[in-house]
Amino acid sequence: MRRNTVARLLVIGCAATAALTLGACGYHGAGPRYSEFASNPTPYTQSLAYWPVERHSTHRHTEDTNGRAFWDDVDRLILRNRPSRMTVPPNAY
Numbered sequence: 001m002r003r004n005t006v007a008r009l010l011v012i013g014c015a016a017t018a019a020l021t022l023g024a025c026g027y028h029g030a031g032p033r034y035s036e037f038a039s040n041p042t043p044y045t046q047s048l049a050y051w052p053v054e055r056h057s058t059h060r061h062t063e064d065t066n067g068r069a070f071w072d073d074v075d076r077l078i079l080r081n082r083p084s085r086m087t088v089p090p091n092a093y
Contacts, residue, residue, distance in 0.1 A: 001005040044051055050058070
């Protein structure tokens with residue numbers, strides 16, 4: 001074979017391989033849910049990082065922490081966070 005023929009076959013072979021490689025993912029036999037998945041690959045997430053259960057857990061933890069801090073502040077406001085001065089054992093206050 002001549003050098004031009006070998007070069008043409010090599011170029012055609014590389015082009016065919018590239019075309020088959022790039023076009024292999026778009027065939028219709030990929031399944032009925034392929035287009036559904038391609039349009040939304042993370043269907044159950046509500047944000048970039050959390051699933052609904054994780055988001056709910058984070059909200060509950062925040063509400064619980066804020067509620068405890070609120071009642072601690074109320075106790076300090078009405079002076080209920082320290083023991084009575086009439087107690088017998090020593091205290092840190």
